[in-house]
Every structure is written in C-alpha cells, then in structure tokens.
Amino acid sequence: MNAPQAEPPAILVEHLRVVRGGKEILPDLSLAVPRGSVVGLLGPSGAGKSTLMRAIVGAQIVAGGGVTVLGHDAGTAPLRDRVGYVTQAPSIYPDLTVRENVAYFAGLVGAPKDQVAHTINAVGLADQTDQLAGTLSGGQLTRASLAAALVGHPEVLILDEPTVGLDPALRNELWKLFRRFADQGTTLIVSSHVMDEAVRCDRLVFLRDGHVLADGTLEEILAQTGAADAEQAFLTLASKEGAA
Amino acid sequence: MNPRLTALTAKRILQQFRRDRRTIGLLMLVPMLLLTLLWWMFGDTPDPSTGQPLFDPLGAKIMGLFPMILMFIITSVSTLRERTSGTMERLMASPVRRGDVVMGYAVAFGLVAVVQGTLLVLYSVYVLQLDIQGSTPALVLIIVMDALLGTALGLAASSLARTEFQAVQMMPAVILPQLLIAGLFMPRDAMPRALELISNALPMSYSIDAINHLLAGDTGAIWAEVGILAAFIVGALLLGVLTLRRRTG
Numbered sequence: 001m002n003a004p005q006a007e008p009p010a011i012l013v014e015h016l017r018v019v020r021g022g023k024e025i026l027p028d029l030s031l032a033v034p035r036g037s038v039v040g041l042l043g044p045s046g047a048g049k050s051t052l053m054r055a056i057v058g059a060q061i062v063a064g065g066g067v068t069v070l071g072h073d074a075g076t077a078p079l080r081d082r083v084g085y086v087t088q089a090p091s092i093y094p095d096l097t098v099r100e101n102v103a104y105f106a107g108l109v110g111a112p113k114d115q116v117a118h119t120i121n122a123v124g125l126a127d128q129t130d131q132l133a134g135t136l137s138g139g140q141l142t143r144a145s146l147a148a149a150l151v152g153h154p155e156v157l158i159l160d161e162p163t164v165g166l167d168p169a170l171r172n173e174l175w176k177l178f179r180r181f182a183d184q185g186t187t188l189i190v191s192s193h194v195m196d197e198a199v200r201c202d203r204l205v206f207l208r209d210g211h212v213l214a215d216g217t218l219e220e221i222l223a224q225t226g227a228a229d230a231e232q233a234f235l236t237l238a239s240k241e242g243a244a
Numbered sequence: 245m246n247p248r249l250t251a252l253t254a255k256r257i258l259q260q261f262r263r264d265r266r267t268i269g270l271l272m273l274v275p276m277l278l279l280t281l282l283w284w285m286f287g288d289t290p291d292p293s294t295g296q297p298l299f300d301p302l303g304a305k306i307m308g309l310f311p312m313i314l315m316f317i318i319t320s321v322s323t324l325r326e327r328t329s330g331t332m333e334r335l336m337a338s339p340v341r342r343g344d345v346v347m348g349y350a351v352a353f354g355l356v357a358v359v360q361g362t363l364l365v366l367y368s369v370y371v372l373q374l375d376i377q378g379s380t381p382a383l384v385l386i387i388v389m390d391a392l393l394g395t396a397l398g399l400a401a402s403s404l405a406r407t408e409f410q411a412v413q414m415m416p417a418v419i420l421p422q423l424l425i426a427g428l429f430m431p432r433d434a435m436p437r438a439l440e441l442i443s444n445a446l447p448m449s450y451s452i453d454a455i456n457h458l459l460a461g462d463t464g465a466i467w468a469e470v471g472i473l474a475a476f477i478v479g480a481l482l483l484g485v486l487t488l489r490r491r492t493g
C-alpha cells in the first residue's frame with residue numbers, strides 16, 4: 001500500500017474553501033480518497049457534506065483551493081462520464097417513467113441499452129419500471145434517482161444520503177450493491193448523518209462545521225478515541241475539539 | 245455541442261410534454277379561439293380605406309403574438325423547473341454541454357411551435373377566411389418563427405428567474421412592450437422617433453413588418469425581416485447558453 005509507485009488517489013481535495021450566501025461553509029478542507037473504496041462521509045445535518053460533494057462533481061463555485069478527481073480538475077469534460085452524482089433530493093423527471101428516466105441518463109453517458117433494465121432491477125424497481133416517477137413512493141424515488149447515476153457504471157460515484165428514509169432491508173440491499181460496485185473498482189463516497197452506517201464503509205471521514213474531525217478506517221478511529229462505536233467516537237472528537 | 249446528446253435531450257423533453265395532454269390542447273386551441281374572438285368582432289367591419297374586413301390586417305398582425313406568448317411561458321417554466329428540481333445540476337455534471345440542453349429545448353419546443361403555427365394559420369385562412377394578399381406558406385413561416393422566438397426568449401429569460409412566479413412574470417416584461425410598440429397599434433414610422441428607435445430593437449417589429457409586406461401582396465419583400473427574426477432567435481438561444489451556469493453558489 002505504501003509503495004512509492006502507489007496509484008494517485010481517486011479524489012484529492014486540497015485547501016478547499018467554499019463560501020455560500022456570504023458564510024464560509026468550508027474554511028480549509030483537505031482530503032484524499034483512495035481508489036476502489038467506499039468512503040463514508042459522516043456528519044450532522046449542516047456539516048457541509050452536500051457542499052463538499054457538489055465541489056467534487058464541479059457543481060459548486062469555490063472560493064479557494066482545488067479538487068482533483070482521477071487526475072483532472074473537478075467537473076471538467078474528461079470526468080463527466082466517469083463520475084456519477086446523486087443529489088440529496090431525488091432529481092429525476094416526475095413526468096417520465098422509471099425506464100424513460102434511466103434510459104435518458106444512460107444515453108447521456110453512452111451506457112449500453114441492456115444496462116437500463118439491469119440497473120432498474122439492481123435497485124429493486126423492476127415492478128415500477130413503467131410507472132411515472134412522480135407517482136413513486138419516497139424510497140422508490142430515491143432508488144430511481146440512484147439508478148440514473150449507477151447505469152453508466154462510473155469510476156467514481158458521489159451519493160448524497162442515498163439511504164435516508166429507506167427501511168432496513170432496502171438499506172441493506174443498497175449497501176450490498178455499493179459494495180459490488182466497489183469490488184469492481186468503483187470509488188464511492190456516500191454521505192450520511194446516520195452514524196451506524198459507518199460499519200458499511202472502508203474508510204470514514206467525519207465532518208463537522210465544515211472541517212474534517214477524523215479521516216481513517218473505523219478501527220483506526222475507534223483506537224484513536226477509545227470509543228466503542230462511530231457515534232461515540234464522533235462525540236468524543238467533537239467535544240475534544242470544542243474544549244480545545 | 246454534440247448532436248446525439250442534443251437529440252436525446254429533445255426526445256426526453258417531448259416525452260415529458262406528451263404526457264401533459266391538457267397543456268398540449270391549450271397550446272393548440274387557445275390561439276385559434278382568440279383569433280375567433282377577433283374575427284367575431286371585426287369579421288364584418290370594413291376597413292374604411294380598403295373596404296376589406298378589418299379582421300384581415302388585424303388578425304394577420306396579431307396572430308403571431310399568441311404562439312409567441314404561449315411558447316415563452318411553456319419554455320421558461322420548464323427550464324426553471326429543471327433548475328429548481330436538481331435535474332439541471334445533474335445534467336451539468338454529465339457529458340451534456342450547455343448548448344445541448346438549450347438546443348434540446350429549442351428543437352423539442354420548436355417542433356411543437358411548427359405544429360401550433362401551422363394549425364393556426366390553416367384555421368385562420370380556411371375556416372375564418374382570413375384574406376392576405378401574399379402567400380399562405382409565407383404566413384406560416386412567419387408565425388412559426390414567432391413561436392420559435394417565444395421559445396428562444398423564454399430560454400434566455402428563465403435564467404433571470406429564481407422562482408416559477410418570477411418566470412411567469414417575465415412574460416409581461418419581455419412580450420408586452422413588443423405588443424405595444426411593435427407596430428400593432430400604430431405604424432412604427434408614425435410613432436415618436438424615440439419609440440421608433442426602441443421598436444427597432446424588438447424582434448416582434450420585424451414580424452409585423454413582414455406581415456405588412458404580405459398584406460400588401462409583396463411576398464418577395466419579407467426575406468430581410470425573416471433574416472432579422474432568425475438572427476434574434478439565434479441571439480436569444482446564445483444568450484440562453486451563456487447564462488446557463490455549470491457551477492452555482
């Protein structure tokens with residue numbers, strides 16, 4: 001792993017500074033995400049998870065620093081069919097069916113046609129294939145939105161709270177799906193404000209008030225804090241920081 | 245721009261549009277109904293100078309305005325929706341270029357505009373017996389261009405709007421001045437000089453100038469105006485592309 005010729009990280013964030021609505025949301029954030037891993041971006045609501053993800057896909061105006069993805073500046077043309085992005089609010093067309101939505105996004109990244117049905121099955125929406133997206137339940141809509149990003153088999157997947165509001169069985173299914181993608185070499189960043197999803201990830205990044213509290217494997221973070229689980233570790237780190 | 249991505253996007257927009265039967269009906273029927281009202285008022289009133297029904301010049305000049313307004317509203321609201329629902333953010337992170345999105349809308353709604361404009365002219369000429377001296381296909385061309393202009397202006401204007409209310413309010417702001425001073429109520433050269441100069445900068449003026457040629461039976465004279473209208477359409481589309489932002493705050 002520490003060989004000098006190690007692959008460059010999938011995502012490199014260096015001294016990223018983001019200002020939104022006059023407020024400094026990310027003051028100075030640096031982060032490296034290794035390839036082929038599932039990284040959990042964990043932190044309470046308002047920590048800046050979505051803002052960081054928007055910067056990684058190149059949707060966010062940044063005030064300083066930079067983000068490099070697969071060796072290219074974030075959001076530039078060579079990345080656009082290699083990076084998949086699922087926004088926090090499900091964003092597909094309510095007046096198209098699930099199939100039409102997924103087929104459109106598949107077409108945009110040049111994915112083979114047979115991937116459309118395959119991906120819809122993979123997210124468990126086979127029975128809703130021809131249903132209008134606007135009539136889906138909340139959890140189904142989330143999965144349809146996810147399918148639209150998965151269908152191109154991107155090398156990097158940025159998923160903003162993809163499991164929020166899903167029942168435990170479905171969450172389990174989706175995490176297995178994310179794992180399959182990672183096993184095929186995809187790098188995934190999955191955000192969540194639910195700390196118990198930490199055990200699903202290869203690495204964790206704890207985010208609070210726009211900066212990184214911890215960055216490492218769950219074992220490392222637990223050892224470092226002496227905590228029993230991710231939630232406790234987060235609280236320990238947060239209070240330590242508050243005291244400093 | 246990438247023709248494949250533009251075509252995919254246009255197809256997707258038409259798929260969405262197809263589901264909204266009521267909007268399709270309104271879009272096709274409302275201009276015809278409005279023109280019927282005008283015919284009802286002026287169909288039997290002779291123009292004092294020519295003896296022809298007043299409906300002929302009035303109907304021909306006002307006709308293009310209805311598709312222009314409707315297409316403007318449809319286009320600006322749909323693109324705004326795309327921005328507020330997060331799908332635009334998604335598209336901007338995909339291989340789609342800004343030009344593909346704008347041209348996708350222009351092509352999709354342009355096709356709708358062709359159907360709408362053609363139906364309206366055929367209805368006016370064959371049902372309401374609108375009598376212009378010039379050629380009917382030339383009238384179709386100008387009315388369809390008006391509808392395309394509405395689409396192009398709607399794309400450009402929607403970038404200034406943050407909410408659907410604002411998007412709808414763009415219509416009176418952009419279209420109604422043209423209704424007032426583009427030569428509908430008063431020949432442009434009879435207006436105060438300053439107003440005439442302002443009207444020179446409004447695309448609708450050239451549509452009405454072209455219609456005036458047709459009413460005078462001079463079909464061959466419309467091409468300068470058609471060219472200017474085309475330039476306005478292209479200009480508004482470019483503006484739409486330039487004001488679309490890949491990154492937002």
Ligand SMILES: Nc1ncnc2c1ncn2[C@@H]1O[C@H](COP(=O)(O)OP(=O)(O)O)[C@@H](O)[C@H]1O
Pocket residue numbers: 020021022023025043044045046047048049050051052493
């Ligand atoms: N458009 C905006 N203008 C101003 N402040 C914003 C905007 N979007 C988000 N914020 C603020 O930025 C902070 C981080 O937001 P976000 O990245 O959405 O957090 P998270 O995804 O972790 O919940 C929050 O305090 C939020 O209120």
Ligand SMILES: [Mg+2]
Pocket residue numbers: 046049050051088160
């Ligand atoms: Mg968020």
